[in-house]
Amino acid sequence: MTNLLDASSSGLQTAARILREGGLVAFGTETVYGLGGDATQPKTVARIFEAKNRPRFNPLISHFADAQAAFTQVVANPLAHKLADTFWPGPLTLILPRAPHSTVSDLAADGLPTLAVRVPKGETVQALLKLVQRPIAAPSANRSGRISPSDAAHVLEELDGRIDAVLDSGPCQVGVESTVLDISNPERPTLLRPGGITLEALQAVCGTIFMPETEVDAAPASPGRLLSHYAPHLPVRLNATDVAPDEALLAFGNTQPSEAAISWNLSESGNLEEAAARLFTGLRTLDKQGQSHHLRGIAVQPIPQHGLGLAIQDRLNRAAAPRPALPPEDLPA
């Protein structure tokens, strides 16, 4: 049984106790719900992979209450301090060399010489991390290869019975995951995953941002970039300018084709922040309703390619990518 906790002080105390004792607690951040566990306890980290059915080779992001705590686990350079001052708490994950005395388990870091660290935003998650005072590994709280959850009910749909508790802090505000920026070499800040902090905002602080050479090269370093990811059951058709009667429609803006039997508009006013926040719920809703109406797929209207549009498109590309011939639970995270 998974305990549903509210964000009261007793809910927070219970969540913190479970985490310190090595249990698993899903909690809301500004991006998506994370499946949290103490990153210093390898058994706990293993339980995270197990609960998610996640392939073992994924390194996890460690979460902290503030930059000071985060920088005890990594070797921070001046660029790291500048980025932390600008964007933390917030949806930016920094990859930095692991500190020699880092207490994060090898399993959480996947044996890499680098570590992913982040300070998430939100009253509840901040209060929780302050109480726990440990690095908390927290991949998205969904089964591997499935849509990331943006509220507590989604977490329960995916993980009820597989984790100890869900701390309910309401729906997430950003709705897509954090931007992952590798600054282990500060001369070459490299964008490993687009996300809640835009490329333009990073460029304003860092100057040039490098991209990994190819998707293939990036895959081992950042498995979140694996092509088939965030996969709904129904096939996804991108950049659709029309919709067939047997397709569900994921719309954007106010030029929605009227033929669609089932549709979800990411943002009628064309606002990319609203669209990001509604993305995973929209995919999940259309996938569920589409299946029950025996539709053949989900058509997605074009998304503008600037700001958060890049992160939204990245998730949609993965949702649309050809699936490996494996049962859904075995898809890579």
Ligand code: AMP
């Ligand atoms: P998630 O756990 O779903 O939020 O995804 C975490 C993302 O961070 C994945 O894309 C990981 O591959 C990436 N990541 C975590 N640690 C590292 C690391 N040390 N080097 C490169 N990428 C990392």
Ligand code: MG
């Ligand atoms: Mg994920």
